[in-house]
Amino acid sequence: MQFLSKSLLLATVVGFFIFQSCSKTTDLGLSLVELERSDIIYTDTLSLQMEVVESKAISSSNPSRWLVGYHQDPVFGESEAAMYFNFRISTSNLDFPNSTFDSLVLCLQYDTTGHLGDVLSNNPSTQEWEVYRMEESIDPDGLYKNDTSFTTGALLASTQFSPRYRDSVMIDTIKLAPHLRIRLDDNLGESLLNPTDSTIYANNNKFKEFLKGLHIKSTSNSSSIIRFLPAGAQTRMILYYTQEVDGVPTRKSFSFLVNEDIESVLTTKHNYSSGTVLANSATDSLVYAQGLNGVLVKTRFPTIANLGRIVVNKAELVFSSPTGGSTEATLPKQMIAAYFSPSTEKYELVDDLQTSLRRLSSYALFGGGLEADNNNPYSYKMNLSQFFQKIVDNEIADSSVYLQTLTILEPHQLSIGSPQSQGFKPQLRLTYTKVD
Numbered sequence: 001m002q003f004l005s006k007s008l009l010l011a012t013v014v015g016f017f018i019f020q021s022c023s024k025t026t027d028l029g030l031s032l033v034e035l036e037r038s039d040i041i042y043t044d045t046l047s048l049q050m051e052v053v054e055s056k057a058i059s060s061s062n063p064s065r066w067l068v069g070y071h072q073d074p075v076f077g078e079s080e081a082a083m084y085f086n087f088r089i090s091t092s093n094l095d096f097p098n099s100t101f102d103s104l105v106l107c108l109q110y111d112t113t114g115h116l117g118d119v120l121s122n123n124p125s126t127q128e129w130e131v132y133r134m135e136e137s138i139d140p141d142g143l144y145k146n147d148t149s150f151t152t153g154a155l156l157a158s159t160q161f162s163p164r165y166r167d168s169v170m171i172d173t174i175k176l177a178p179h180l181r182i183r184l185d186d187n188l189g190e191s192l193l194n195p196t197d198s199t200i201y202a203n204n205n206k207f208k209e210f211l212k213g214l215h216i217k218s219t220s221n222s223s224s225i226i227r228f229l230p231a232g233a234q235t236r237m238i239l240y241y242t243q244e245v246d247g248v249p250t251r252k253s254f255s256f257l258v259n260e261d262i263e264s265v266l267t268t269k270h271n272y273s274s275g276t277v278l279a280n281s282a283t284d285s286l287v288y289a290q291g292l293n294g295v296l297v298k299t300r301f302p303t304i305a306n307l308g309r310i311v312v313n314k315a316e317l318v319f320s321s322p323t324g325g326s327t328e329a330t331l332p333k334q335m336i337a338a339y340f341s342p343s344t345e346k347y348e349l350v351d352d353l354q355t356s357l358r359r360l361s362s363y364a365l366f367g368g369g370l371e372a373d374n375n376n377p378y379s380y381k382m383n384l385s386q387f388f389q390k391i392v393d394n395e396i397a398d399s400s401v402y403l404q405t406l407t408i409l410e411p412h413q414l415s416i417g418s419p420q421s422q423g424f425k426p427q428l429r430l431t432y433t434k435v436d
Contacts, residue, residue, distance in 0.1 A: 109177055
């Protein structure tokens, strides 16, 4: 599910055994060593059902990456990402005496990865973006979801650019990390240099009351969704001005920062009417998963109940993509699994994934990384042993597992071979012991 963003560790999936209370009918105190070989049953022929479903809104406050842009795809339709964010001042009681305004520039440092669209090509198309001043504040204690919107006011910039996320930027003969620079409205810059109320610089709260933030979005004349680093050294808003210093005009600058003590919200939208992804039928050979909180693959196991009372020794779900992605969308390096909880009305990570993160702070026990399997280099294997034990014990209301990209910050698009696929059929590799 999209609400985790830990460092990925792609490791070999190891056998995982669940230990539960002996008072339960599915006591797992038995180990494979204690069992006769004839008691252990293996199957990889249980039936699976897969369908593409839309995700529900999820938390998107203060993301570790910012994404902005628009992308259209014949399968996935239209996808949009936009940002709301504010700034902090690095020192209080700012003053710019004997100064004249030069310019106000918004700078966004490119991420080295995580982009979608022809930005990945060597000759990316021109993007068209807009920047607005926010008229509604972001509550520091607010828990915002990706379908949130805030009231905005004046248009501060309308810009066209060709994204070059690999290219350094030269400013005054100094080479800086690749970043986007957008010149903002001069009136805002003048009001920051010579505020009518100097108390706006008394502290961060006062400043955020004056400038509630910016909203940056793309228009449909764009073709890429681009990921930025809010904690990057170049991400900031820079006020350039000239100050008389001992009678000498001196060019200076002041940076309004976003690397801490600020609020931001990522919003995403998907319009599938121009694509085919939701027209998926039970006879199709492909299903699809999408980042940016897009579509998920709902996977069910309709015959699992026929096994009766069993102890799940190991349950490994294996699925594959028929391609290695495209020039506009790379395959995700990590996939995760979740189930929908009616009590919380949101997706919850399967226990196997939570255990792996808790014990190792990695995905090593769970798996889910892109790897080769049976000569297919684009496969994923997930250890779902705990999850399947809960299914057979009737402890999960919705026994479906939802396959999805790692976080909402991943814009990947993935095709997966369905149970109807000839060469990329998914498998549940199940090792179990009959209780009676």
